[in-house]
Amino acid sequence: MARVIIYSTASCPICERCKSLLQRLGIPYEELRLDEDADGSRKRSFARATDGARTVPQILIDGRWIGGYSELTEMHMDGELEPLIQAG
Numbered sequence: 007m008a009r010v011i012i013y014s015t016a017s018c019p020i021c022e023r024c025k026s027l028l029q030r031l032g033i034p035y036e037e038l039r040l041d042e043d044a045d046g047s048r049k050r051s052f053a054r055a056t057d058g059a060r061t062v063p064q065i066l067i068d069g070r071w072i073g074g075y076s077e078l079t080e081m082h083m084d085g086e087l088e089p090l091i092q093a094g
Contacts, residue, residue, distance in 0.1 A: 008094020010035040011066040013052045017041070021063040024075045027082070033091055068094045 010028065012035050014021035028035050038048050040062060056064045056071050065072050067090055072078065081087040 007034070008068045008091045010091070011055075012037050013048070013056070013064045013066075014039055014062050015041040018062050020075045024063045024065065024078060027075075027078065031082070031088070033087075067091065 010033060012021065012024060012028075014025070014037055016039065025035065025037065038052070040048055040052060043049050052059070052064065055066055055069075059071075059074075061074065063074050065074065065078055072081065078087065081090070
């Protein structure tokens with residue numbers, strides 16, 4: 007199974023939707039909260055992994071940046087998400 011990482015913050019309702027969708031689909035994920043980043047290391051890895059994205063949530067699947075909630079739902083609706091998860 008692929009490794010799924012979600013960059014998020016506590017005050018982000020779209021982050022909650024994203025996590026809820028993954029939970030409903032039975033896809034485990036690791037959440038990296040940018041608002042709990044005392045030394046700035048998460049923000050640096052976020053910037054590198056997402057080519058400088060400025061909003062959350064941002065999702066990576068096996069190190070591949072797929073975008074945010076809209077892209078995740080589009081992948082699911084198009085039948086691309088589950089095979090990508092299983093291929094990992």
